[in-house]
Amino acid sequence: MPNIAVFIEQSGGTAKKVAWQMTAEARRLVDRAGGEVWAVVLGDGAAAAEAGRHGAHRVFIAGDGDFATYNSETWTRALAAFVAARRPDLLLVGATAMGKDFAPRLAARLDAACVSDCVGLDFDGGFKLRRPIFAGKCFADVAVDAPVAVAGVRPNAFPLFAGGGADAPAESFDPGLGGFTPHATIVETLTSAEKKIELTEAEVIVSGGRGLKEAANYKLIETLAATxxxxxxxxxxxxxxxxxxxxxxxxxxxxxVSPKLYVAVGISGAIQHLAGMSSSKCIVAINKDPNAPIFKTADYGIAADLFEVVPALDEAIRALD
Ligand SMILES: Cc1cc2nc3c(=O)[nH]c(=O)nc-3n(C[C@H](O)[C@H](O)[C@H](O)COP(=O)(O)OP(=O)(O)OC[C@H]3O[C@@H](n4cnc5c(N)ncnc54)[C@H](O)[C@@H]3O)c2cc1C
Incomplete structure (x- = not known):
């Protein structure tokens, strides 16, 4: 019976959406295959208290000052100590900037299988992980043949838990950092001055392309997005x-991204663009060329001039308030 550990990445004390998506998918899998879902939290935060509601059976926390600022070596050591002590069969890590940074290092340290960018998870005596290849044109199912695997999971690949989970018991673990000093430390983090909604966390996205003609017209996208x-x-x-x-x-x-709604404005629909958004729940395309490839992927298409459609759409949505 597989036990699946899920790394709960936090930002400002709040868990990333992908952490709960992975917890939910792991729970759906162990409900079929047996085993447990373990949420692993580094540092303080409300995340530990929430984990049960998202489908975790147990929570493991290493919460002290060592985890105030992300450091690849520290995170790797702590999670390696957890895996060595508890021996989960699989550790899921969000394919975020942080997860992509430490997951391969962690897998190497554990001599574990490492599968990146997963969008599907199955168990049939061994884990099978699905990942897109050739820019999303097809999928590869990767069978894991190792005692433990570290898998990076794409944000928004899985829905949240709908099963009404219960409180999960929490216990602390020793991250094994006594006497450890990282070779490199972050001395300053510069955050963007823009206070915009993060793309990978957004439920609705409005995107603009070359059809906008010039930089100043991106304002149309920002205005519609704000509305x-x-x-x-x-x-x-x-x-x-x-x-x-x-x-x-x-x-x-x-x-x-995989929002509930993706509005593509003046974007042709090249395969490399589709690779990043084709799993959106509903895609609306606005393009003046009725033969633009984006219309093959879109659920709703508006074959018209964006400079007429976007302001009209913005006005109509504002009128709804
Ligand atoms: C290795 C590699 C990686 C890449 N990675 C990415 C990536 O991550 N993301 C990405 O997006 N691309 C990526 N590309 C580039 C990709 O191939 C396309 O060149 C790019 O997506 C095209 O952008 P676009 O749709 O905005 O422009 P275009 O292809 O020029 O399309 C503009 C569209 O606007 C429409 N239009 C023009 N005027 C109007 C109007 N007034 N009203 C309505 N519609 C109008 C046109 O009909 C056209 O369909 C990558 C390419 C390579 C080789």
Whole structure:
């Protein structure tokens, strides 16, 4: 019976959405296959108290000052100590900037299998992890043949737990950091001055592409996004053109998103863009070319000039208030 540990990444004392998505999917799997879901929390935070509600059976916490600021070596050591002590069969880590940073290092330290960017999880005597390949054109099912595996999981690949979980008992574990000093430490973290909704956490995204014609017109996207309470995204074409920062880019070399609603404005629908957003629950495309590839992926298409549609849409949504 597999026991699945889930690393609960936190930001400012709040767990990342992907942490609870992984907890939920792990719970769905062990409900079929047997075993338990263990939430692993580093540092203080409300996350530990919430874990049971999201499907965890047990919570393990190493909460002291060592975890105030992220450090790849410290996180790796602490999680390696947890795995060595508790021996889960699988450790799930969100494929976030933090998770992508330490997961391979952790797998190497544990001599564990390492599977990145997973979007599917199954157990049939051994774990099978599904991951997209060739920019999302097809999937590979990876069978794990190792006593323990570390798997990176894409944000928004799984829904949250709907089973009404109960409180999970919590216990502390020794992260094994006594006498340890990392080789490198973060001396300062510069946060973006922009107070925008984070793309990977957003439930609604409005993205703009080269159809906007020039940088100043990205304001149309920002305005519609603000009206809809959405995050503002972008195609690589306009990021490369310097119209918006890379933090807005959606796609193969940008962020992977899976919001409830994705509105693509003046975006053609290149495979590399689709790789980052095609798992959105509902896709609306606005493009003046009725043959644009984006319409093959979209649930709703508006084949018209964005400079007419976007202001009209914005006005109509405002009128709903
Ligand atoms: C290795 C690699 C990685 C890449 N990674 C990414 C990535 O992460 N993300 C990404 O987005 N791309 C990525 N790309 C680039 C990708 O191939 C496309 O070039 C890019 O997505 C195109 O951006 P676009 O749709 O904004 O521009 P275009 O393809 O130029 O499309 C603009 C669209 O706007 C429409 N349009 C024009 N005027 C109007 C109007 N007035 N009203 C309505 N519609 C209008 C046009 O009909 C057209 O369909 C990558 C490419 C490579 C090779």
């Amino acid at each position: 809809m309470g959405a995050a503002a995204g972008a195609s690589r074409a306009i990021v490369d053109a310097g119209w918006v920062p890379h933090s807005h880019q959606v796609g193969q070399t940008g962020k992977t």
